[in-house]
Amino acid sequence: VEKSSELPLDAKSEFVDFQWKLGLAASCDSCRSLKYPYVAVMLKVADHSGQVKTKSFEMTVPQFQNFDRQFKEIAAAIEAM
Template structure:
């Protein structure tokens, strides 16, 4: 089994420390909601609702801390599903990490024993976890000189070619042609995604 902790993103351990401070019933309810989210039974985990609820449990809890708690739970359960770990393997992994309290380890493993099989079921597992992998990005800048409707178009464009491996390992190529404004918007969105991923 690959180690969940070795691949954990930055900020994971500090989020687990926040999780350790939660009340038993709050962690059980939040963990169950995260598992429902991962199984597409609910559309999202309501961060604002949980921020208000956890203010009592975690002193000075703000929206960013609440989001990091939710992200850490999502990462933990997603990783367990990806590696198809048993309850015993998950217990051993969390115990050996020295980051999870006994209470947190017990709650997460109990949740995994009751809901983990649904998350790992073949069709659901492929849907939730088989999102594809970006293999290659090729790009080039071009200039459209004219078109059927405009003789002097002189408009720059960017062509992106994305190569993606699907859940079965098959490679698919997706070409995109973007105007300069669309390309700027695309790069800004990638920067936003990068900032969000750094907060996980």
């Protein structure tokens, strides 16, 4: 996972936006070969003052699938409350 910015999150942060795109790596430290698919993710979060900060990172497709599975588990837990 490659980090492009640091964003400390706390319970007072508000999720603003989530974007993703699928790409093919031309070069990558953790990829086994070129043309390896990856998912680029960009999150926007507002802090307690309303200032929006962006957090972006890249994941392999299996990492993204695990990320998606975890969000589904979170949603199911919230719905069960």
